[in-house]
Amino acid sequence: MRHRKAGRKLGRNSSHRRSLFRNLVTSFLRHERIETTESKAKEVTPIVERMITLGKKGDLHSRRRALSYVYDTNVVAHLFSNIAPRFSNTNGGYTRLIKTRVRQGDAANMAILELTKTEDVALKNEDKEVKEA
Numbered sequence: 001m002r003h004r005k006a007g008r009k010l011g012r013n014s015s016h017r018r019s020l021f022r023n024l025v026t027s028f029l030r031h032e033r034i035e036t037t038e039s040k041a042k043e044v045t046p047i048v049e050r051m052i053t054l055g056k057k058g059d060l061h062s063r064r065r066a067l068s069y070v071y072d073t074n075v076v077a078h079l080f081s082n083i084a085p086r087f088s089n090t091n092g093g094y095t096r097l098i099k100t101r102v103r104q105g106d107a108a109n110m111a112i113l114e115l116t117k118t119e120d121v122a123l124k125n126e127d128k129e130v131k132e133a
Helices: 014-031 038-057 060-069 073-086 119-132
Strands: 033-037 095-102 109-115
Touching (some): 014 033, 014 038, 014 073, 033 038, 038 060, 038 073, 038 095, 038 109, 060 073
Antiparallel strands (some): 033 109, 095 109
């Protein structure tokens, strides 16, 4: 029985699974939206949310923790300078999971993982605030 064993194995050993999650998180933070299988997206969501929370803290220790997980230094810079400030007034719930289709090759359920606040929405909100003031 698998009682109290959290997390999906996804048919991989632990090092392969860790690399997969690091790749998915790096790609997500680079493009702010990815399409992957539903189970992978559900596993990666808490990691992405943790990275955005580190970006919101913005101190050196948080930056180093993010750099220890994310593969690309430019992605970490993008996280701290562009993504995290959008969520400065939000406590959690930075991502949304949209179930899309069934993949034809292996009938896997696919999903899109994306940020809840895109740049367009943030820019529109800033424009409204400027017009109201």
